[in-house]
Amino acid sequence: MTIINLAPPGAEPLTLAQAKAHLKIDHTDEDGLITSLIATAREHLEQVSGLALVRRPMRLYLDRWPETGLIEIARGPVTAVDAVRIFDADGAEGLVDLAGHVLDGAARPARLWLKRRPETRGAVNGVEVDFTAGFGDTGADIPDTLKRAMLTHVALMHGFRAVVSTEMQPAGVPDGYDRLIAPYRMMRL
Incomplete structure (x- = not known):
């Protein structure tokens, strides 16, 4: 599973x-x-x-459709599924009908279920799911706790500015950072 940004966030x-x-x-x-x-x-x-903090389009690549029929999207919150495409071994593209799909975009990971499971033939990255993820379009939509974590992180990195180049940041994370982001972190067992 690979997830890429299709466009950068419109704001920080x-x-x-x-x-x-x-x-x-x-x-x-x-x-x-x-x-x-x-x-x-x-x-x-x-x-x-x-997480995806600021809303933007992303793409999930899978080699095959999951046996359960349920696609997990590890970047969220997912606000929309924009398109699902499948490719056969020869690279021919097919657009999947999204009618009746169910999206649990707030779950961690987000989950997508389609009414009709498409037939896939094992092409590498043979399934593409285009989706939109993020809390909103501006910082006003992002939980204050996450912004507080970022502010403390910016302050720590600013303190390292004479020792660590910008390209080598982050040089560390501040005390308390993990506690601030813990409620939003996706943990797997």
């Missing part, structure tokens, strides 16, 4: 002004650095939690 969960207020910075000398640290904090949080 934190604004530059929010991050600068948290850092108690009132000059513009480090605006570029702080903006990049916000993106790094978002990317890290999404990676460790399985």
Whole structure:
């Protein structure tokens, strides 16, 4: 299973002004650095939690349709399933009818069930599911706890700015970070 972003998020969960207020910075000398640290904090949080914070289109690749008929989508919250395509061994594409589909997009992982299970013939990445995931279009839609975790992370990375290059961030996570994101983290047994 592979998930890719089809487009970058249209905004970051934190604004530059929010991050600068948290850092108690009132000059513009480090605006570029702080903006990049916000993106790094978002990317890290999404990676460790399985979340998509800001709504955007994504694609899930599977080799075959699951035996149970239930597709698990490990990036969420999923707000819509936009298209499902299957490919045969020769690469011929077929569009799957989504009529009657059931989406449990808030579940972790999100789950998709189709009324009619398509026939797949074992092509590598033979199933593509295009979906939209994220809490909303702006930072206002994202839970405050997650934004607080990002602010503490930006502050820690900002403190490391003279020692660790921006490309090598994150250099660590702050104390309490894991407790802040724990309710949103997808855990598997």
